[in-house]
Amino acid sequence: MKPLAFLLAITSVMIAAWFAPAGATRVQAMPRAADAANGAALFQQYDCAKCHQADANGGLGPDGEEAPKIAGTRLSYDDFIAQIRMPVDRMQAFPDMGDADGQDLYAYLKTLP
Numbered sequence: 249m250k251p252l253a254f255l256l257a258i259t260s261v262m263i264a265a266w267f268a269p270a271g272a273t274r275v276q277a278m279p280r281a282a283d284a285a286n287g288a289a290l291f292q293q294y295d296c297a298k299c300h301q302a303d304a305n306g307g308l309g310p311d312g313e314e315a316p317k318i319a320g321t322r323l324s325y326d327d328f329i330a331q332i333r334m335p336v337d338r339m340q341a342f343p344d345m346g347d348a349d350g351q352d353l354y355a356y357l358k359t360l361p
């Protein structure tokens with residue numbers, strides 16, 4: 249191989265290596281799709297049913313809190329996650345719930361009648 253051809257070959261390999269990780273990062277940065285099945289598991293894990301009942305149609309919590317129906321919620325996602333992290337009244341707060349869990353829970357509740 250002539251020196252110039254060798255240099256070109258090496259350079260193109262280096263350029264390819266430089267851009268490959270950037271491409272991978274872009275793919276990871278794409279928004280994840282909400283997972284309603286995982287949301288069903290989170291509903292159990294966070295024990296939302298303790299007050300909202302297993303069918304999420306609302307009821308009384310252990311201290312007589314009147315928990316409204318959240319099945320098929322009409323709240324926007326932003327209002328939904330705000331209520332979970334900083335409830336307006338007597339609901340238990342989940343201040344550390346991340347958006348991944350929040351979106352999955354929201355997607356699950358949207359599937360319920």
Ligand code: HEC
Pocket residue numbers: 291294295296297298299300309310313314315316317318321322323328331332335336337338339340342353
């Ligand atoms: C300790 C009882 C309790 C638990 C546990 C609880 N909630 Fe609530 N929730 C309430 C009460 C009571 C309200 C009425 C507003 C308030 O008190 O803040 C409410 C209101 C809501 C609302 C607003 C409904 C609307 O349409 O305005 C949403 C959404 C909600 N809860 C979701 C959840 C989710 C999701 C979980 C589990 C992560 C959960 N809640 C756990 C008692 C509870």
